[in-house]
Amino acid sequence: MEINLVVVWALIIIFGLTMYVLSDGFDLGVGVLFLAAPNSRDRDAMLRSVTKRWDGSEAWLALVAVCFAIAFPPTLSVMWAAFSIPLLGMLFGLMIRGLAFKKRADNRGRWDALFCFGSMLVTFLQGTILGALIQGTAVEGQRFVGNQWDWLTWFSALTGLTLLLTYALLGATWLLVTTEGALYKKMRRHSHHLLVWFGYAMTIVMLVTPFLNEAQRERWLGLPNLFHMGFVPMLGVMAFVWVYYVIRFSEWRRWPFAITLIMLWTAFFTYITSLWPNIIIPNMSIYEMAGQANLGQPLWGILLFVLAILAYSFRAFKSSFDNPQLV
Structure with a gap:
């Protein structure tokens, strides 16, 4: 059986994006929650919980960029033309985060505030890009023909706010794994409230999405799509109820984080299946965006x-699990 290399490269990109969202998500989530910690001792513990994983998350993003450059080169030019403003804003936010991480010993109050701001900026802009991709991008041929501010709409702002809640929830449940004492108790309370607000925001996004455009309406509400498109979101609802019970009524440390990852995976899987095979550009499939180069030769290096x-990620996770921060 002949392997479809275009699909293989697309699946690698999807896997890389999934791993980035699930790993860098709680790094950014810890930053979003940074000012919720009342003292510098708590914030020191929060930073220590993600320090060993700092570089691994961005490696997934680098992997995705390299895969796009090799397998789908036109996509990069379209993405840059359509999202140059939020992408530059994300780069600025990442720079602020990195600088605050290195300089916070000089002036903790100012740099802690900047660390939180940078995390929120990166997260919100990631969410707006996601929302703009779901709505659709103005492309003719392989060129972006829209406006530089098309990415900013009421729906992309909604997805930006939803991603803020998502990453904050991930960060809070991660701190349940990696901290103990007073900080652990604070994060358990925060996890409960964030989960409820995340549920409200995600419900609104899921109800609105099928009515954004004709393609989404047909994919979600057309028959027989309605039956299999609703299956994975139902698994997400089950995971939501499960993690609510675990956070609210149990003292388990690792299960809230693990179940939250499962719940977010169902949301990401639903997003991919609602667009496939037009993952990035709604009116162009992965086959139309594939480059002409030999896709088999560099595949082994990427794998x-x-x-x-x-x-690297496994070792970093294991180290964090084995050494909780006592606060």
């Missing part, structure tokens, strides 16, 4: 890179 990042 080795994926294995290396997975090994």
